[in-house]
Amino acid sequence: MRLTVAQLAKRLGAELAGDADGIDRQISAVGPVEASGDSDVTFITDDKHKAALHKSQAAAVIVAGHLDGLNKPQLIVKNVDAALIEALNVFAPRLKPATEGIDPAAKIAQGVKLAEGVSVGAGVVIDDGVEIGENSVIGSGCKIGENSRVGENCRLDSNVVVYHNCRLGNNVVVQANSTIGSTGFGYSFIDGAYRLIPHNGGVVIEDFVEIGANCCVDRAKFGNTIIGAGTKIDNLVQIAHNVVIGKCCLIVAQVGISGSCRLGDGVVLGGQVGLADNVEIGDGTMVGAKSGVAYDIAAGQRFLGSPAIDKREAFRIIGLTMRLPKMAEQLKRLNKRVEGLEAAKDDKE
Amino acid sequence: MRLTVAQLAKRLGAELAGDADGIDRQISAVGPVEASGDSDVTFITDDKHKAALHKSQAAAVIVAGHLDGLNKPQLIVKNVDAALIEALNVFAPRLKPATEGIDPAAKIAQGVKLAEGVSVGAGVVIDDGVEIGENSVIGSGCKIGENSRVGENCRLDSNVVVYHNCRLGNNVVVQANSTIGSTGFGYSFIDGAYRLIPHNGGVVIEDFVEIGANCCVDRAKFGNTIIGAGTKIDNLVQIAHNVVIGKCCLIVAQVGISGSCRLGDGVVLGGQVGLADNVEIGDGTMVGAKSGVAYDIAAGQRFLGSPAIDKREAFRIIGLTMRLPKMAEQLKRLNKRVEGLEAAKDDKE
C-alpha cells in the first residue's frame, strides 16, 4: 500500500501543516522517529522525541499540535494514538484472510454448531456440544473440549487448547500455544498421597479479552475462573483456578495469579508479578514489575516490591537499603565517639 | 446428576444430623460456603467459614463434627477433604470418555506397541519403539518420540510433546502444551561460539506424577532427569537437565529448577521460586513463593526470600527493612545528641 502524504492526511482526518512541498511524497510504512526512512510517516506522542524529529528522515509526522520550525509536512490530529493505529492498519502487511469453512483435516464432533463465516484450520479437534459464533477463526492444531462456547469474531491461533465447559465471549483473541481450562493445582493430602480435588467449574472469558501466547488459565473448582471484558494479557501468564479479573486490566508477561484472587477493574500488573492465594486488588491499582503481593491492596494504589508496599515508600526503602554500607559506617563511627565520651567521663570520675 | 441430601449422605458414608426436614432436598452441585445456592451442598474444612455458614443458602453441609444451632442438614464424616473429593466426583460434569483405539488421523510408526484400551487422538505422531500401557489416553496433536514409554492409565492432553527415550510411569497426567524431554541448556564456549553439549540422557517420570500445562522438563546430559512418584507440578514450571525430584513434592506455578538440583521427598516450592544449579533441598522442606535459593537447604526447614533463609528470620529482616526509615531517623538524632555531648565536653575542657 502506498499513499501520498496528502492522501494519508485525508484518510486520517488530519489537518495538513508545515512543508507544503512534501505533501506529494509517497508513504509506504509507519516508523519511529529515529528509524524512519523517506517513505515512512512517523509520529510524536510525547515531548521526548521532538528534538530527534528534526534529524528524522521521515517524509511526514503525525502530531497533536503544530510544531514550529520543522521542514516536514505535519498531519495534525486530535488523538495521535488513534491516528497511529489507523495509519498502522493502512500500511499493515496484506495477509490472506482465513479460509472460510472447515478444513478437511479437522475433526468436528456431531453435535457441534458452527455459525456462518467460521474458519476451522487443519488438525483442529472440536468435541461434542461446542458452539462457535460468526466469523470466528480457529487456527490449525487447536483443540476445543466438550460443551465449550466461542463467541463471534474470535481468533484462536494455532495449537491453542480450550478444555471442556469454557465460555469465550465475542472478539476474544487467544494467541498460539495457550491453554484455557486446564485443571487447577488443588490437592488434598489423604492417606499418604496427594489426591486431586476435582475441578467441576469452568472458565469464562468475556468480550474483547486478548490473551498472549503460551498462557495458562485454569478452570475453577466451583463456579468459574473469570476474565472481565476488555482485559489484555501478555505471554506466559499463569491464571489459577477461581481467579476473578475485572474489566480492562493489563496483565504483563510472566505474571502469576494464585487461586481465588480477585482483581477489580483497570488493574495493571507489571511483568513477573506474583500474587498469593486469595489476594484482592482494588480498581485501578497498579503493581510494579516483579512485585510479590501477599495481602489485599485497596483501589487506586501504586504498589511495588516483594512484599509489595506503597510505591513511594518502596523507593524510599530501596534507597535506604542501598545506603546500608554508609549507615553501618556511621554506626561504627558513632560507637567510637560514644566510647570516647565514656572514656572521658571515666577519666574524670 | 441429582441426589437428595439423604442419598448423598449414604453415598459419602456420612452420618446425618441437624435439620431432619431438609434431607429430601435435591442436590446437584458442590459449592463454597458463600456462593452456594439451595441446590448445592457445601463443606467446612476450617473454623474460618463457620460464621458464614449460618447465612449460606446451601441445602446441606459436609462437616467433621456436629455444629450446634445450624438449621441445615449436616453430613458428618471423618475426613472432610476425602468426602469433598467424593462429592465433587459425584456431581462432576459428565464428559464423553475418550474413544478407544487409534484415530485415523494419527500417525503411528511400525514398531509401536499399544496396549488394550489405549486411545490415540487425531494428529498424534508416535515414533518407532514407543510403548503405551493399558487405558492410557493420548490427546490430539501430541508427539511421542522414539523409544519413549508411557505406562498404564496415563493421560497426555492435547499438544503435549514427549521427546525420545523418556519413560512415564503409570497414572501420569501431563496437561496441554507441555514439553517433556527437550534438550537442556548446556553449552561450551569453543573457538568463539557456543556449542551444544549433547544430551544423551532421558527423563523418568514416576507413577502418579501430575504435570500442569505449558511446563518444560529437560532431558539429562547423562542418566536421567527424574520426577519422583506422586509429585504434583503446576503450570509453566521449568525443570532443567539432570534434576532429581523426590516423591510427593508440590511444585507451584512458574517455578524454575536449574540443572542437577536434587529435591528430597515432600518438598514444597511456592510459586515463582528459583533454584540455582546443583542445589540440594532436604525432605519436607518448604520454600516460600518468589524465593531464590542458591545454597543447599537441610530437611524439614521453612525458607523464604532471595537469598532464601529461615522463614522466621526472613520475616524479621523484612520487618527491619520496612523500619529502615525509622532507623535512619534514629541514627540521625543519635548523631545530634552525641554532637551535643561532645560540645558540652569541649566546653568544659
Place this chain on the structure above:
Amino acid sequence: MRLTVAQLAKRLGAELAGDADGIDRQISAVGPVEASGDSDVTFITDDKHKAALHKSQAAAVIVAGHLDGLNKPQLIVKNVDAALIEALNVFAPRLKPATEGIDPAAKIAQGVKLAEGVSVGAGVVIDDGVEIGENSVIGSGCKIGENSRVGENCRLDSNVVVYHNCRLGNNVVVQANSTIGSTGFGYSFIDGAYRLIPHNGGVVIEDFVEIGANCCVDRAKFGNTIIGAGTKIDNLVQIAHNVVIGKCCLIVAQVGISGSCRLGDGVVLGGQVGLADNVEIGDGTMVGAKSGVAYDIAAGQRFLGSPAIDKREAFRIIGLTMRLPKMAEQLKRLNKRVEGLEAAKDDKE
C-alpha cells in the same frame, strides 16, 4: 555404539596415558565422575572432581593433562569441553533421521518453496509465500505463517508456531511448543477501552540461534525483533516486541525481556531475570538470576539484585541486610549509652 578405550582415544585425537592394561576395555557411554560405571568414559573439566576420580568406576577419563597415581587409562586432549562433546556424539542414542519430504498429512500452500532435503511432519501447516532452506526439519504440528522464511539445516520441533513475515537464518533450532512472531503487548487506551497497536513488523532470528521449549518471541511494531547469531535461549523465555539481542548471548530459563530492550554481544541473563522497557545492556555484561533491571547497564559488568546493581556491591548490601537485626540491637544499645552519658552530664550540671 561400543569402542575400546584405544579406539575412542584415536577418535578424539587424544594421547593415551596411565593404565596401559585398560585400553582394551569396552566403552558404551559418557558419564559424570561419581555416577560412571565400568563401561563409561568420564571427564575432568575442573579440579573439583579430581579427588572423586580415584573412586570412580569409569573405564577411562578424558583430561587436559596427565594425572599422577591414577590407575585408569587417561585420554589427554587439548580441550576437554570439545572432546566431551565429541565423545557424547559418538555414544549418542541412534535415532532415525527425519523422513525427507512432505508428510501426506501436512498442508502446504501453493506458493511455498521447499529446498532439497526438507522434511515436513504430519499436521504441519505452511502458508503461502513461505520458503524453507535445504535439509531443514519441520516437526509435526508446526504452523508457519505467510511469507516467513526458514534457512538451511534448521530444526523446528513439534508444535512450534511461527507467525507471518518472520525470518529464521541457517542452523536455527526451535524446540517444541515455542511461539515466534506473536503480536506484542502494545495497547492505547482510547475512548474507554484498550485498542491494540497493530504490529506491522516481524522477527529476525539469525544463524545458529537455539531457542528452547515453550518460549515466546513477539513480532515488532515497526522493523523487527532481532535475535543475533549464535545466541542461545533456554525454556519459557519471553522476548517482547522490538527487542534487539546481540550475538552469542545466553538467556537462561524464564527470563522476561520487555519491549525495545537492546542487548549487546555476549550478554548473559540468569534465570528469571526481568528487564524493564527500553533497557540497554552492554557487551559481555552478566546479570545474576532473579535480578530486575530497570536502567541501562554498561559493557563488561556483573550485576545482581532487584534493582540490579554491581554484583560485589549487591553482595555487600545483602550481607548488611542480613545483619539488620544486629544493627538494630547496636542502635538500641548505643541509645542507652548516650542516655547514660546525658544523665551523667545532667547530674553534674
